[in-house]
Structures are given as C-alpha cells and as structure tokens.
Amino acid sequence: MTPSVGRSVPRPDADPKVRGTAVYGVDFEIAGTMFASLVRSPVAAGRVVGLDTTAAAAMPGVRAVITPDQAPAHRSGLGLSDQPLFASPYISYEGEPLAGVVANTLENARQAARAVLVDIEEVPAIADVGAALADGARFIHTDWASFTPVPGLPDWRRYGNVCGELISDPGGVDEAFELADLVIEDRFEAGRQYQAYLEPKSASAVYESGRYTIHVSHQYPFNVRDRTARALGVRPSDIRVVGHHIGGGFGARLDVSLEPYAGLFARLIGAPVKLVNDRVEDMLSCNSRESAVIKVRSGVTRDGRIVAREYLCDMDSGAYATDTVFLISIPMFVAGSVYQVGPTRVVARAVYTNTAPSGAFRGVSGTYLYFALERHTDNLARAIGMDRRDFRMRNLMTDGQSMLNGQVLSDAGILETAFDAVEEMAPWASLGVGPNRGVGIAATVWLTNPAPGQVTLKLNEDGTLGVITAATENGSGAVAMGVRQIAADELGVDPSDVILTMPDTDGQGFDAGSQGSRTTHIVGRAVREAGADLRRQIVEAGAQLLEESTEDIEITDGMVRVKGRPHRRLSLADLAKGAMFRRGPLAATGSYATPIPKYDPESATGMLFPTFPTPTYHVHVAEVEVDPHTGQVTVLRYLVAQEVGRAINPQGILGQIQGGVAQGIGHALYETLEVGADGRYRQRSLEAYRMPIAPDVPRVEAALLEHPDEAGPYGAKGTAEPPIVPVAAAIANAIADATGGSINRVPITPEDVLEALDGAQDQIRGEEE
Amino acid sequence: MEFRSAESVDEALAWLTELGDEAQVLAGGTDVMLQHMRREITPSVFLHIGRLDTLREITANDGMSIGPLISHRTLATDPRIARSMPALTEAAETVGSWQTQEVGTVGGNLCNASPAADTVPPLLVAGAVVELSSTGHRRNMPLDEFLVGRRSTARRSTELLTGISADAVSPGTGETYLKVGRRSAMEVAIVGLAVRLTVDPDDTVTSARVAVCSVAPHPYRATAVELILEGSHMEPDVIAEAGRALTASASPIDDARASADYRGRVMPHLLERAIGACLHRARAGRKGL
CATH class of the missing domain: 3.30.365.10 (Aldehyde oxidase/xanthine dehydrogenase, molybdopterin binding domain)
Structure with a gap:
C-alpha cells in the first residue's frame, strides 16, 4: 500500500456537502423540539426600564417567555467573567439578548419575540476605541473592577474601559531612537470583518436526568461545554456537547453564542429547544474580527538598519472582553519576529466599546498587525531610498534569533528561502511595471496553536x-x-x-x-x-x-x-x-500538546498568550492595477511561498491558500462592518456587507516549502490559518506602489485609492514648486 | 395573507380592481420577497402574475416590444436584444447573480423603481414607453414619466404593467451601459450610466441620449448633457463640459456603498468612456460590422 501522507487523497465529506445531504447543526432537530428566539436590544447602550411580555405570551404557539430573572445573574466569559446572559438592566451593544421566547415553531417564536415590549432609556453609545479612551469617557461597565478572570487565570492590569493591557518595555528604547538617522511614524486603522460562514449559528439542547445535551456545529465542542457550564453555573461534566457538520467557522465558532440559551430554555420548559439566528441577528451578534488602531514608529539608519521601534495597538474588544485580552500579546510577535529590530516598546490595549463583542477570526489580529508592520516597512525603505525588497532582505531574521518575548526562532532562516521562492515564481523587478500598476510584498511569522x-x-x-x-x-x-x-x-x-x-x-x-x-x-x-x-x-x-x-x-x-x-x-x-x-x-x-517554548516571562506584563509555538514562515507578493478614475483595484497576480513543515495533503493546503487569500482580499478591499455614531453596524445584511466573489480573486500561485518539524506528524506544521495573515499587507503595499500615495486603512475603498492618487499628485506638484 | 395566481391578464386586472393597494403584484419576487421578509410591505394579497405567458414575449419589428415578464437572463442572452438594445443586454448581465437573473423580470425592475435599477438607464436611452392596463382601460406613458421618485411610480393601484416598447438602435447609432460597483459581479450599481449616440459619417452627434442610475432618487435622462453633446464632434472640451453637466444634474447621497462625492467624481469619467464605446460601435455599425 502506497503511503497516503504526501498525496492529494480526495476527502470523503465532499460528496455529501456538495450534494446537500450532509446534516449541519442548523439542520439537526431533536424529536419534539420547541423553537426559541432571543429578544435583542435595538440600541447599543442604555438601561432596560420595562419589559412587558403580556402580548408575546398570548401569541400563537408560545410556550414561554423567558425573562432575565429566570436566568443565572452572574457574569462569565472566555478569559474575563464580565458577560451576563441577559442585559439587565444595562445594555452594552446592539443585539445583546434581553429576553427569550419559546414557541412551537421558529416563525412563531420570532413573531412573539418581536411582540415583547422593551422600554429602554437610551444613552449615547461609545462607538469606537477613541471615544472609549477619551478623557472623562463613560465607563461601559461601571462595575468593571468587580470582574474576575475565569478560574485558573491570574488577574491582569485593567482600568475603566481598558480590559487588558500588554506592556513590553525592555529599556533603552528612547536612547536607541537617538541613534537613528531617520524616525518614521505611521498610523493605521483596520475595520471589523465578519466571518460570513454560510451556516448561521444555531444550537439545540435537551435537559434530561440533570444533564444538558447540546447539539451544535462548532469548532471547539469542549469549549462549548466549559463556557456553557460557567454561564449556567453547573459542572462541565453536567453538559454533553455533540458536534455536527460545520458550515464554515473561521473562528466564529470557537466561543459560545446560542448554546447557553438553548440549555437554559430546555431546562426551564422541560422540553428540547432549538435556536437559529437569522442572518441579520447573526451579523449583529457575531464575534467578528475586531477593528483596531495601530501606531508604529521606527528609527532607521541610512544604511538600512532598524535600530529602534515603538508599536502601539488599541483593539476594539466590543462590549465584553472575549479573546482580545489574549490577542493583545500578538503585537509583540509581529513587531519583532520577521525583521531584526533594535530595542522595541510594545503597548497594546483591549478596549471596551458599545459594540458586539469581537472575537476570533482566522489569523486573529495578525492580518491587520502585519498590514501595519509591512506598510510601515515600505515607508522605512522609501524614506532611506532603498528598494523595498532589498531593505527587507537586509533586515530578515535568521536562525537562532529571538523574538521580543525571548523565544528563539531556531529556523527563522526559512524566511530567506521563502523570499527566494517567490522570486523564482516571478522576479520582483518584473512585477508592477506599467501605468497604474504596483507590486507589494509582505512576510510573516505565524504560529501553530x-x-x-x-x-x-x-x-x-x-x-x-x-x-x-x-x-x-x-x-x-x-x-x-x-x-x-x-x-x-x-x-x-x-x-x-x-x-x-x-x-x-x-x-x-x-x-x-x-x-x-x-x-x-x-x-x-x-x-x-x-x-x-x-x-x-x-x-x-x-x-x-x-x-x-x-x-x-x-x-x-x-x-x-x-x-x-x-x-x-x-x-x-x-x-x-x-x-x-x-x-x-x-x-x-x-x-x-506542544511543550510551551522557552520565553522570558519578564519581557512583558499582561502577556496572557506568551509564545508563538511551532512557528511557520510566509512571503506573499501581490500585483495590482488601479483604475485611476474609479479607484477600483484588480489583483492581477498573487504569489505565495508558504512553509508547511510537511504537506500531508498538498491539494488540501493549496485549497486553504486559495481560500485564505480570497478572505484576505476581502479584508483588504471589500469587507467591513462599519460602526455608526449610534454604535450600530451600518452593514446589516450580506447585501450591504460586500465579500469578494470569484471574479475578484485571481488564481493564487503557491509554492509549498517543506522543512519537517521534529514534533509534528511526518514533520507537519500548521498550514490553514497563515495564508490569510499577510494578504492585507501585500495588497496594501501594492496599491501604495501603484498610486504613489499612502494607504493607511483596510479595507481600502475605491475612494481611498483616489485619495492616494490625489495625494501623490499633490506631492509631485509640491516637489515641482 | 393570501396568495392568488392569475391565469389571464383579465383575471389579474379584475383582482387589481377589487383589491387596489391591498394587492402586491408578484412576478419573479426577487425584490418583493425581500421586502416582505424585511416587513417593509404588508399586503393582504400577493397577486402572482408569473403564469401570464402573453406578457413574456419579445417582438422586434420597427421598434422593440418587451414583455414585462421577460427575465433579466433572457435580456442578457436573447440575440434580438443584443442586436437592437445592446446596452440593455449589458445592464441585464450585471443584475445580481445568474440565479436571480433567471427569476427577476424587467417589469419588476421597473415597478420596483429602485434608484439603482440597472435596466432603467438603457430603457430610458431607448426612449421606452410603458403600457399600463386596468379593467377596460389602457394607457401609454414614457418611462421617464412613469418613474416619479425613490421606489415610486405613476402606476395606479388598479393598473398592471403590460408592455414595454422602445426604439432599436439603427446604423450609425451606438450605445452602452457602464456600471461602477465595488466588486466585479453580483453588485448594486454605485453609478450606472447608459449612453446612446447617433453620429453622422463625419462624427457629428445627431442625437444623444444619456441616462443614469444610483445618483438620484430614481434613474433619469440627463437632458442637459444630451444638449451639450448634440451637434458636437465630441471634442475634449465638450466631453469635459458634458461630464460637469452630468455631475451637476445628479443628487447623489452618501450610503454604505459609496459617498456622494465619489459618485460625482466618477460620473464624468464614466461618461467619457461610454462616449468612446458608443462612437466605436456607431462606426462599426455603419460599416456593417
């Protein structure tokens, strides 16, 4: 028998998924189930002063209206216990559950949920991190100081609207800036990205003999067990979670959403209960990729060395802490892992706002952190008049060098191999040539969980x-x-x-x-x-x-x-x-479980995610053309060199690369959940939320680099998450090159492209005068 | 809520007489069903007209006659449309996806009266006239009078759109529909522009028709732009003036798709491209290509 490892063996689940016979979580029903719908807040911030369920309770088919007094009142969470099951009385984001209705059909449950009358005293929303951090800003949670970390996690520095803060300041940073010939400072912004899986979130539950059984399509059933147990105040072993086919997750199905409500309602009414989000509530309540503001300042020498750096990032955690308290460690890995840098200070904060709690999305935070880093890297090269690729090659990390957390990257030399691999696919100098064309390059180091x-x-x-x-x-x-x-x-x-x-x-x-x-x-x-x-x-x-x-x-x-x-x-x-x-x-x-790599615990405070185990290395190149009149961007070519350890199924990895790049192009050019001044999303349907479709995405050209990992099976390392990580950076750099202007925000709209072109024109005029 | 499916135009008209505003006419349903789902409309009766095959005919004689139940997919693929109204072909190709094109109808696109209705600008430059029927009565009305506001038409609640007629292109005439969206398919227009130009052999514009969507409460003919182009040889300064006039004629808004400024900025460039394409087609048409 030929070994199957290394071969592109077809996947057996493709047939039922393509034919539609696969039973997804949303398709699954427990016999005799009732259906529930959540009453969700129409406003982003306020106080519930009245909840009238009379009319709803009298609606056809209604079995029960569940009010906050029937639910556990305590708070729970992923890292910090700050989230209640129902907003009572304080509402912290639009879409936050206020009550629930259980009925004999989903339609009846939804009708009745709309009939629950909620009287709310609205207060002005804190819609973004800037407003949340402003002097005198209202605290999203006045009782933030009473929140506690989940069991097993030591507390960390938190204050007011800042629910997490990482500070890495090794000393000598300011002195190192003094040695620089030039200091360049940039500010970047990234929008929220919705995971936009095809299958909306759902959960089915039954309560029998003192135990809850929850059926769901979920990426992490044991976390459903633990999170539901904490939310309901029961033992993890009181909960059984059964998984079904998953209609797309991309990180959105790593934390709980509807499961605790399904369990609670099933127990309260003594019958199985199923909840299903409609698309609008799915978008409103989804733990999307957080928006962020990043400031990077670096000192460089004329001969092209980075001698000092400061990397600041504020992540929009939304109304509750969820995973941003962990993600604030990642700027440390981004600021000093691809390129050698001098003394570097990193400060990253997770900030509460009156928006839906953000959460995990493929390449958590790395997409925009590398976007900022690599745009900034281009700007450094430009400032000293070096070719952007040469500047990168000069500063690349090599085998045995350490990241800012003290963790040694024994194989960082693979980065150079990856640069060589994309060069072989298409020489740097041959790309982005001609009017309105540009080329961008971006490199990343990413982890295997x-x-x-x-x-x-x-x-x-x-x-x-x-x-x-x-x-x-x-x-x-x-x-x-x-x-x-x-x-x-x-x-x-x-x-x-x-x-x-x-x-x-x-x-x-x-x-x-x-x-x-x-x-x-x-x-x-x-x-x-x-x-x-x-x-x-x-x-x-x-x-x-x-x-x-x-x-x-x-x-x-x-x-x-x-x-x-x-x-x-x-x-x-x-x-x-x-x-x-x-x-x-x-x-x-x-x-x-991967042994935790050696690192320096003193390298930062607030570091809940202290290492980057089993790192992999990536170089992406994008070639684009911009329309100088409409600002539209066409991605002409896209090259990937990805280090995979060992390719168990090459076709599978190439599929992940194509999909990751497509999703990255969405992040770079199309997709965003904008938050209005009232704290409500402006994009409220998949019609308004623009995702790229097939004609917008080129066929990605990829090279798989194999450097087998000692610990991995046959040397395999993680491969599916990284292909999204460098995309926004590569695309943004290519557009900046094509326009000659600044690109400091993703997604990059046609208007941003026109503005960049105008900026470049103004600069030329200024230089001529 | 009641669902009635008419088997003849007379039956549909009788029901409309009976029900008036209580009825929501339903053809392909690509807009109506969404509006229903969003509870933007709450009719007591859905009046389905999808089985009225007499409203699903195309005739191409001196002028074009297009049944209102013709689907976008048919508009995009029918050779008679491609020959006589190529801008309409181009517009229909850009509406939604193949799946929605297959069910969505041109009559529905007109009656829905979206500011972004793709088929409207090509029909406007083709001088389209709509036929409105009610029991015992029939009237014709130019399309630009039919559209009175955002999602608002001159159709009376007892009337049914029963016909669309329009002028086919003739030799020496070229037309095109250009659309700016955020992505390259399945897109709602940020700006949609149809231009039909007739030029004589020395490239003098003898007739110009220009219509836009997504830049005002409803798609409209930009007559000021047409007057600037007519009689000209499309000199650069004329095109520039026409572009400014086009932007001046519009009243775009900021929305989630794009800003008003962006729409205003894009329009002149789109017009210039469209004029170039029309001229090319007009010359090719004259040579019998």
Missing part, C-alpha cells in the same frame, strides 16, 4: 480503523484529509477504511478545537502516539495467533506477517476478529 488533543484508535473486526476524536472538521480538511491520512498510514490501510467519529464530549478525550491550524499537527501527532501503541498490541496479538514471538512479527501492507515467511500471515480483519475473544479489543489512546 499548541493546545492539547487526544485520539483513540481502534482496530475494527473487519480490519477498518476507527479514529475516535473530538477534533472538528471545520471544512479545512484537517480531519477529513490530514488526520485520516496519518491514521491510515499507521497500519497501512486505505484512507477510505478509516472511520472518523463526529465530536461528542462524553465519548471522546479532550480536544482544543479547530483553531490556529492545530488539528493536523496536534491531533495528527496524537494519532501517531496511539498508532505506536496499537501497532505494539497488534504485534502481540499476531504473535499469539500465529504462535510466534513478537520480534518475528511485522505489519506490512495492512497484513500481519511473520518476518521471512510471507505466507504466514493474517489480514488485519482476521487478526482483530481472532484477538477479540482471546485477548480483548485492540485499541489505543494517544495524546499530545
């Missing part, structure tokens, strides 16, 4: 291999291709004979979800651990059945054989059947 996972392999009596894991197939193929192929090769079986479970927190060991490209790396490694144990058991069973000693038994081509006597053999099916009633079932469990 280290969090733990567990797998049980069982050899079935028909010789197929069961893989029991709570790892989630979010569409990336990490389970359907990566884990499956790695498991197949453990016993030399065909990948089509590998049977994967759907997640179930009662039935499987812990898994930290499909986040940060971890599944192939972590779960694949757990498969290898389990595989080694299972093979040992198979050899023992084979020795017993064939009456040989274990040293003489080998497993080849899906058979157990006696070495040197190939006719003395058993198929895996016969072995499993034979072993069953003589020595018991053949199964083994493996676990893995």
Whole structure:
C-alpha cells in the first residue's frame, strides 16, 4: 500500500456537502423540539426600564417567555467573567439578548419575540476605541473592577474601559531612537470583518436526568461545554456537547453564542429547544474580527538598519472582553519576529466599546498587525531610498534569533528561502511595471496553536480503523484529509477504511478545537502516539495467533506477517476478529500538546498568550492595477511561498491558500462592518456587507516549502490559518506602489485609492514648486 | 395573507380592481420577497402574475416590444436584444447573480423603481414607453414619466404593467451601459450610466441620449448633457463640459456603498468612456460590422 501522507487523497465529506445531504447543526432537530428566539436590544447602550411580555405570551404557539430573572445573574466569559446572559438592566451593544421566547415553531417564536415590549432609556453609545479612551469617557461597565478572570487565570492590569493591557518595555528604547538617522511614524486603522460562514449559528439542547445535551456545529465542542457550564453555573461534566457538520467557522465558532440559551430554555420548559439566528441577528451578534488602531514608529539608519521601534495597538474588544485580552500579546510577535529590530516598546490595549463583542477570526489580529508592520516597512525603505525588497532582505531574521518575548526562532532562516521562492515564481523587478500598476510584498511569522488533543484508535473486526476524536472538521480538511491520512498510514490501510467519529464530549478525550491550524499537527501527532501503541498490541496479538514471538512479527501492507515467511500471515480483519475473544479489543489512546517554548516571562506584563509555538514562515507578493478614475483595484497576480513543515495533503493546503487569500482580499478591499455614531453596524445584511466573489480573486500561485518539524506528524506544521495573515499587507503595499500615495486603512475603498492618487499628485506638484 | 395566481391578464386586472393597494403584484419576487421578509410591505394579497405567458414575449419589428415578464437572463442572452438594445443586454448581465437573473423580470425592475435599477438607464436611452392596463382601460406613458421618485411610480393601484416598447438602435447609432460597483459581479450599481449616440459619417452627434442610475432618487435622462453633446464632434472640451453637466444634474447621497462625492467624481469619467464605446460601435455599425 502506497503511503497516503504526501498525496492529494480526495476527502470523503465532499460528496455529501456538495450534494446537500450532509446534516449541519442548523439542520439537526431533536424529536419534539420547541423553537426559541432571543429578544435583542435595538440600541447599543442604555438601561432596560420595562419589559412587558403580556402580548408575546398570548401569541400563537408560545410556550414561554423567558425573562432575565429566570436566568443565572452572574457574569462569565472566555478569559474575563464580565458577560451576563441577559442585559439587565444595562445594555452594552446592539443585539445583546434581553429576553427569550419559546414557541412551537421558529416563525412563531420570532413573531412573539418581536411582540415583547422593551422600554429602554437610551444613552449615547461609545462607538469606537477613541471615544472609549477619551478623557472623562463613560465607563461601559461601571462595575468593571468587580470582574474576575475565569478560574485558573491570574488577574491582569485593567482600568475603566481598558480590559487588558500588554506592556513590553525592555529599556533603552528612547536612547536607541537617538541613534537613528531617520524616525518614521505611521498610523493605521483596520475595520471589523465578519466571518460570513454560510451556516448561521444555531444550537439545540435537551435537559434530561440533570444533564444538558447540546447539539451544535462548532469548532471547539469542549469549549462549548466549559463556557456553557460557567454561564449556567453547573459542572462541565453536567453538559454533553455533540458536534455536527460545520458550515464554515473561521473562528466564529470557537466561543459560545446560542448554546447557553438553548440549555437554559430546555431546562426551564422541560422540553428540547432549538435556536437559529437569522442572518441579520447573526451579523449583529457575531464575534467578528475586531477593528483596531495601530501606531508604529521606527528609527532607521541610512544604511538600512532598524535600530529602534515603538508599536502601539488599541483593539476594539466590543462590549465584553472575549479573546482580545489574549490577542493583545500578538503585537509583540509581529513587531519583532520577521525583521531584526533594535530595542522595541510594545503597548497594546483591549478596549471596551458599545459594540458586539469581537472575537476570533482566522489569523486573529495578525492580518491587520502585519498590514501595519509591512506598510510601515515600505515607508522605512522609501524614506532611506532603498528598494523595498532589498531593505527587507537586509533586515530578515535568521536562525537562532529571538523574538521580543525571548523565544528563539531556531529556523527563522526559512524566511530567506521563502523570499527566494517567490522570486523564482516571478522576479520582483518584473512585477508592477506599467501605468497604474504596483507590486507589494509582505512576510510573516505565524504560529501553530499548541493546545492539547487526544485520539483513540481502534482496530475494527473487519480490519477498518476507527479514529475516535473530538477534533472538528471545520471544512479545512484537517480531519477529513490530514488526520485520516496519518491514521491510515499507521497500519497501512486505505484512507477510505478509516472511520472518523463526529465530536461528542462524553465519548471522546479532550480536544482544543479547530483553531490556529492545530488539528493536523496536534491531533495528527496524537494519532501517531496511539498508532505506536496499537501497532505494539497488534504485534502481540499476531504473535499469539500465529504462535510466534513478537520480534518475528511485522505489519506490512495492512497484513500481519511473520518476518521471512510471507505466507504466514493474517489480514488485519482476521487478526482483530481472532484477538477479540482471546485477548480483548485492540485499541489505543494517544495524546499530545506542544511543550510551551522557552520565553522570558519578564519581557512583558499582561502577556496572557506568551509564545508563538511551532512557528511557520510566509512571503506573499501581490500585483495590482488601479483604475485611476474609479479607484477600483484588480489583483492581477498573487504569489505565495508558504512553509508547511510537511504537506500531508498538498491539494488540501493549496485549497486553504486559495481560500485564505480570497478572505484576505476581502479584508483588504471589500469587507467591513462599519460602526455608526449610534454604535450600530451600518452593514446589516450580506447585501450591504460586500465579500469578494470569484471574479475578484485571481488564481493564487503557491509554492509549498517543506522543512519537517521534529514534533509534528511526518514533520507537519500548521498550514490553514497563515495564508490569510499577510494578504492585507501585500495588497496594501501594492496599491501604495501603484498610486504613489499612502494607504493607511483596510479595507481600502475605491475612494481611498483616489485619495492616494490625489495625494501623490499633490506631492509631485509640491516637489515641482 | 393570501396568495392568488392569475391565469389571464383579465383575471389579474379584475383582482387589481377589487383589491387596489391591498394587492402586491408578484412576478419573479426577487425584490418583493425581500421586502416582505424585511416587513417593509404588508399586503393582504400577493397577486402572482408569473403564469401570464402573453406578457413574456419579445417582438422586434420597427421598434422593440418587451414583455414585462421577460427575465433579466433572457435580456442578457436573447440575440434580438443584443442586436437592437445592446446596452440593455449589458445592464441585464450585471443584475445580481445568474440565479436571480433567471427569476427577476424587467417589469419588476421597473415597478420596483429602485434608484439603482440597472435596466432603467438603457430603457430610458431607448426612449421606452410603458403600457399600463386596468379593467377596460389602457394607457401609454414614457418611462421617464412613469418613474416619479425613490421606489415610486405613476402606476395606479388598479393598473398592471403590460408592455414595454422602445426604439432599436439603427446604423450609425451606438450605445452602452457602464456600471461602477465595488466588486466585479453580483453588485448594486454605485453609478450606472447608459449612453446612446447617433453620429453622422463625419462624427457629428445627431442625437444623444444619456441616462443614469444610483445618483438620484430614481434613474433619469440627463437632458442637459444630451444638449451639450448634440451637434458636437465630441471634442475634449465638450466631453469635459458634458461630464460637469452630468455631475451637476445628479443628487447623489452618501450610503454604505459609496459617498456622494465619489459618485460625482466618477460620473464624468464614466461618461467619457461610454462616449468612446458608443462612437466605436456607431462606426462599426455603419460599416456593417
């Protein structure tokens, strides 16, 4: 049997997903279910002074109207316990749940939810971080000081509307700026990006014998278990989470949304309950990629060295802390990981505003942090009159250099290899040539999420291999291709004979979800651990059945054989059947978590996300053309050199690259949830929220660079998240090059392009005068 | 809420006489269903006219006659439309997706009267006239009089749009529809512009028609621009003046898609491109290409 690792094996879940027969979370219904709809706040900030449920309760089919007094009153959260189930009485964002209605049909529940009369004293919204940080700004939560971190997490510096703050100031920064020939300072802004998965969020729950069972399509079922337990004030083991096919997540399905409400309502009414977002409430309440403001200042020398840097970032956390308190560590990894820099100060804050809590989106914060870094890098090169690529090459990190947290990048030299790889695909000097054309280049270092996972392999009596894991197939193929192929090769079986479970927190060991490209790396490694144990058991069973000693038994081509006597053999099916009633079932469990790399805990305060484990290296090049009259941008070519460790399924990775670049082009050019002065989103449907479509995205040209990682299965590192990370940077640099002007904000609108062209014209005129 | 599906035009008209405002006429439903879902409309009866095949005919004689139930997809693919009203073909191709083009109708596009209705500018430059029928009565009205405001038409609640007629292009005439959107397909116009120019053999403009959408409460003919172009040889200063006049004629707003300033800035450039394309087509048409 040819090993399946390294081959583009087709994925078995493609057929049902394409044909529409796959049952997604939103399709799933528990027999006898009732349906619920949340009454959501129409305003971004205010106080509920009255809630009249009389009319709603009398509506057709209504079983119950759930009011805040029926729900636990405590706050809970991902990192900081600051979020209540219902706003009562204080409303912190538009779309925040105020009450719930349970009815016999979804339509009746929604009708009745609209009939709940809410009397609100509205107050002016704090719509952005600038307003939240202004002197004398109202506190979004007057009782912020009473909030506590979730169990197991030490508290950190928080004050008023700042719910998290990272400060890394190693000393000597100001002195280093004195040594610079030139100091360049830039300010950047990035908009909110909605994950825009096809399947709206939903949750189904039933409460039986004191336990909750929750059915959902989710990237991280164990987090649903833990977060729902905290929200409802019960033990994690009181909750069972069952996963279904996921219709797109991109990070939006890593934290809870509707699940605690489904569980609570099911218990209160004594019947199963299902909630489904409509698209508008899904957009309003979604934990989208946060907006941010970044200021970068660097000192450079005439010969092209970066001698000092300050990198400041304010992230819009929205009404609750969610994951920004972790993400504020990432500017540290961006400011000093790709290019060698002198002493660097990083200050990053997570800031409350009256907007929907932001959250995880593929390439968390890295998209805009690298956009800022790489736009700034272009500006540094320009300021000293160096070619932008040469300037980068001169300052590239090399093997053994340390990031700002003290973590050593033993293989950072791969960056240079990646620059060479894109050069080979299309020489830098040949791109962006001609009127209205431009080229941009951007490099990044990104991590592979280290969090733990567990797998049980069982050899079935028909010789197929069961893989029991709570790892989630979010569409990336990490389970359907990566884990499956790695498991197949453990016993030399065909990948089509590998049977994967759907997640179930009662039935499987812990898994930290499909986040940060971890599944192939972590779960694949757990498969290898389990595989080694299972093979040992198979050899023992084979020795017993064939009456040989274990040293003489080998497993080849899906058979157990006696070495040197190939006719003395058993198929895996016969072995499993034979072993069953003589020595018991053949199964083994493996676990893995990446050891946390060495770092300097003194390098920063407020660092809840202290390392960048299993780093990977990336260079992207974009060539664009701008229309000088309409400001429209066409991406002509897009090149990617991506370091993957080892490509388990090359086609799968290329798919992730194409998709990541498409999503990155959306972030760079099209997609944003703008917040009006009233704290409400301006884009309130997928009609108004513009995503790129096929004609807007070029066919991406990609090179996969393989530098096998010692810890990863067959050397695999994380691959699915990184392709979005450098895109906004590369596109923005290309547009700045094409226009000769400044591009300091994503998404880059046609109006921004025209403004950049005007700015360049003014500059030329100024120089002529 | 009631759903009635008419089997004849007379039956539809009878119901409209009976129901008036209570009825919402439903053809392809690509706008109506969204408005219903958003609770922007609350009719007591949906009056479905999708089975009235007599309203789904194209005739191309001296002029064009286009049944109001003709879908955008048919407009985009029918060779008679492509030959006689190429700007309408181009406009229909840009409406939504293939799926919505297949069900959305030209009559629906006119009656919905969106400021961004793509088929309206090409119909305006083709001098379109709409036929409105009610029980025992029929009247014709130029399309530019039919559109009276944002999402507002001169159709009486008892009337049904039963016909659209328009002038086909003739040799020496070229027309085009250009659209600026944020992305390159499935887009609502930020600015949509149709131009139809007739030029004589020495390139004198003998007739100019210019219409725009998405820059005012409803699409309109920019007659001031037409007057500037007519009689000219499309000299650069004339085109520049026409561009300024086009921007001056508009009353765009800031919305989530683009700012008013952007729309004003883009219009003259779009006009210049459209004039170039029309001239090219007019010359090609005269040579019988």
